[in-house]
Amino acid sequence: MAYSSKVLSHYTNPRNVGSFAKDEAGVGTGIVGAPECGDVMKLQLKIRDDGVIEDARFKTFGCGSAIASSSYVTELVKGKKIEEALAIKNSLIVQELSLPPVKIHCSVLAEDAIKAAIADWQKRKGEKSADKKEQAA
Amino acid sequence: MVKLPIYMDNHATTPLDPRVLDAMMPYLTTKFGNAASRNHSFGWEAEEGVDKARGQIAALINAKPKEIIFTSGSTESDNLAIKGVLEFYKEKGNHVITCVTEHKAVIDSCKALERAGKAVVTYLPVDKYGMVEPDDVRKAITDKTVLITIMFANNEVGTIHPVAEIGKIAKEKGVIFHCDATQAVGHVPVDVERGAIDLLSLTAHKLYGPKGAGALYVRSRAPRVRLTPVIDGGGHERGMRSGTLNVPGIVGLGAACELAGREMPDEMRRLTDLRHRLQAEMFERLDDVILNGHPTERLPGNLNLSFAYVEGESLLMGISDIAVSSGSACTSATLEPSYVIRALGTDEELAHSSIRFGLGRFNTEEEVDYVAGRVAKEVSRLREMSPLYEMAKEGIDLKSVEWRRE
Numbered sequence: 001m002a003y004s005s006k007v008l009s010h011y012t013n014p015r016n017v018g019s020f021a022k023d024e025a026g027v028g029t030g031i032v033g034a035p036e037c038g039d040v041m042k043l044q045l046k047i048r049d050d051g052v053i054e055d056a057r058f059k060t061f062g063c064g065s066a067i068a069s070s071s072y073v074t075e076l077v078k079g080k081k082i083e084e085a086l087a088i089k090n091s092l093i094v095q096e097l098s099l100p101p102v103k104i105h106c107s108v109l110a111e112d113a114i115k116a117a118i119a120d121w122q123k124r125k126g127e128k129s130a131d132k133k134e135q136a137a
Numbered sequence: 138m139v140k141l142p143i144y145m146d147n148h149a150t151t152p153l154d155p156r157v158l159d160a161m162m163p164y165l166t167t168k169f170g171n172a173a174s175r176n177h178s179f180g181w182e183a184e185e186g187v188d189k190a191r192g193q194i195a196a197l198i199n200a201k202p203k204e205i206i207f208t209s210g211s212t213e214s215d216n217l218a219i220k221g222v223l224e225f226y227k228e229k230g231n232h233v234i235t236c237v238t239e240h241k242a243v244i245d246s247c248k249a250l251e252r253a254g255k256a257v258v259t260y261l262p263v264d265k266y267g268m269v270e271p272d273d274v275r276k277a278i279t280d281k282t283v284l285i286t287i288m289f290a291n292n293e294v295g296t297i298h299p300v301a302e303i304g305k306i307a308k309e310k311g312v313i314f315h316c317d318a319t320q321a322v323g324h325v326p327v328d329v330e331r332g333a334i335d336l337l338s339l340t341a342h343k344l345y346g347p348k349g350a351g352a353l354y355v356r357s358r359a360p361r362v363r364l365t366p367v368i369d370g371g372g373h374e375r376g377m378r379s380g381t382l383n384v385p386g387i388v389g390l391g392a393a394c395e396l397a398g399r400e401m402p403d404e405m406r407r408l409t410d411l412r413h414r415l416q417a418e419m420f421e422r423l424d425d426v427i428l429n430g431h432p433t434e435r436l437p438g439n440l441n442l443s444f445a446y447v448e449g450e451s452l453l454m455g456i457s458d459i460a461v462s463s464g465s466a467c468t469s470a471t472l473e474p475s476y477v478i479r480a481l482g483t484d485e486e487l488a489h490s491s492i493r494f495g496l497g498r499f500n501t502e503e504e505v506d507y508v509a510g511r512v513a514k515e516v517s518r519l520r521e522m523s524p525l526y527e528m529a530k531e532g533i534d535l536k537s538v539e540w541r542r543e
Contacts, residue, residue: 003454011454017522034540035525036485038448038465038474042524059524063450063465067522116541 003064004098010068015075018057020044026054028121032112038062039106041070043113047121051082058113065103069093069110082118139507141458147343147438147497148292148320149462153389154345154498160392161347164385172382173373183384190391197394198318198337199328200354206374207387210351211319213367214338215242215286217353217378218315220249221364222284222336223256226313230281234312236261236269238296238477239288243317247286257281265481266431267296275306285314289321289332293464293477293493294430295439297325304333313362319343323397324436325405329354335362341386345498346393350386353378404498408437411496411505415440418509423516425529429478429491438496443478443487444512446526447519452492455515459508464491486525486535 003011019042020027026046033039039062046055056074060067072093077085093099093107144152164186172187174180191202208214223231235247237260250256259277261269269287278285285307290297300316307314315336321327322337323344329337340351355377356362370379397404419426425445441464444452449465464475465488474488494508520526525535 008454011451014522019527031524032541035489035535038486038489040524040540042527059522059527061446061523061525062448064454066448067451112541 006072006097007065007068007099010071010097011064014058014067014071016055016057016071017059019059020046020055020057026121028117028119028124030113030116030118030120032116033062033109035061039066039109041066041109041113043070043073043110043117045077045085045114045117045121047082047118053077053080053082053085062106062109063103065097065099066106066109068097069099069106070113072096073110073114077114082121085114086118088114139501139503142460143458143500143504143508144460145494145496145500145504145508146460146462147495147500148295148436148493149495150342150348151345151497152499153347154393154396156396157346157389157392161385161389164388168384170384172384173371183382186384186388186391187382190387190394193391193395194339194352195354197327197398198322198339198354199330200337201357203375204354204357206353206355206377207382208351208353208378209349209383210342211240211317211338211340212242214340214351214353215240215315215317216246217364217367218336218338219243219246219284219286220367221377222313222315222362223250224365225363226283227255230279230283231256232279232281232283233258234261234274234277234282234285234287235259236263236287237480238263238267238291238293239286240292240317240319243286243288263296263480265483266434267291267294267429267477267481268431268434269298269303271299271302271306274303275310278306278310278312282310282312285312287314287316289316289318289327289337290325290436290439291430291477292320293475294441294481295320295435296431297321297434297436300332300334307335308333311360313360320436320439323394323401324408324438326401329356335360341390341393344393344397347386347389350383350390352390400498405437408496411500411502412437412440412494414502415494415496415505415509416442418506419513422509422513427483427487429481429483429487438500440494440496441478442492442494443483443490444492444516445487445490446523446529447516448489449492451519452512452515455519456508456511459511461495461508462493464493465489484536 058070090107090111170179170183172183322339337354342348427443429441449463478488
């Protein structure tokens, strides 16, 4: 199986590898997949209060296409509003990276990772404001 | 400097030894006759080549020349042995005993017979090293058992089964014993008498011979094993396998067997040393490396390692100038990780992380050192990118995590 040049590029020079501290303000963490399935993606988004994604980091256990999908997603979401990020479909990733049919699940996982990270951010934000209300009361 | 790319996938196939090619060359050019042509010199010289090869193969496995039936390779030999026995002895019984880590040529032949209602098959488990327990074989035998088919050495993890013990049990119980010795012949001593083996599959391209030439050993006495042919036609090979003989391929197989037999003692030592060197270097450079298969009862050239927290295909991608293979799902057509490694009872993710190094005749110490360095570097890079490695280093037990599956 030959890899597309874009997959190779992301694999060789992955963009935005790393981690933010999970409890850092404005950080949402999404971990999707399972080790026994051969793919685990961790996507972290740093989101401003106005809902704009400032920065992104990823770590991925998986094949080259899974690594490339998550690397590409970190580039894709930066500067986007969360509504725009939530609208990203896996087909865009498939197209950009020229993923073959057997690798489509990698793009699905990357799409799920965006949703999971944003959901985590929203949850943490909710808890934080609940805490504040409690304190005020 | 080592020459790149490095071929270290000798369980998949081996390069043709130039000495084997030399032996074949006349049969690819001037000696083109049909070995079945009885009435002219072209046929006679082809037959001569085939007869010599029959002797060379028989000598390597301690058989008689007439017990060698030529086929296209081990897959055909396995099919012929299993389907041929079940059909021929159908009045006697229909039960087959095999094991879960057999090659697909054996497993799928059994499955095909099951589907056709022609056999009932017991798939024995293996221990954590991939070895069949001979006592399990004994216990599985019923009065309907006609065939035991257990491989000599496993193609993925290299584990060598206790073949002689299984053969002894089969003999005691009067059951035919077929052994797929594809990975073993020419690499470790294989003796059909010592192993009490009745049928044995082998192929040329795993021992530095050409592709497309193989053989099935069929015991001729004590007991005389009979087979119903799978391929019908001109009645070649004592009626067991029709079709014009692949004379150059057969001559190559014979030459490859003779060379392998002659060089085996030295080569076994050399490959065992290279394997130990590679293993030691990997364990020295990296933590969380797991050896798959048996620590000692294994093919000299086989090293199968799982590099925890790193997925196999991504590792192969990073070491593209080295040819090795992985049990990762992503390298297979089925998207399932290796059934062999999973059968060892290790964690499923370790199957995704497994790499098979297949050392062979043409690998050198320099290559081993290069491979160890290159693999270690890439594993370290991918671990820096792996959320599992990060979690493990934070002290999180990965088994306690509730994963979000797709």
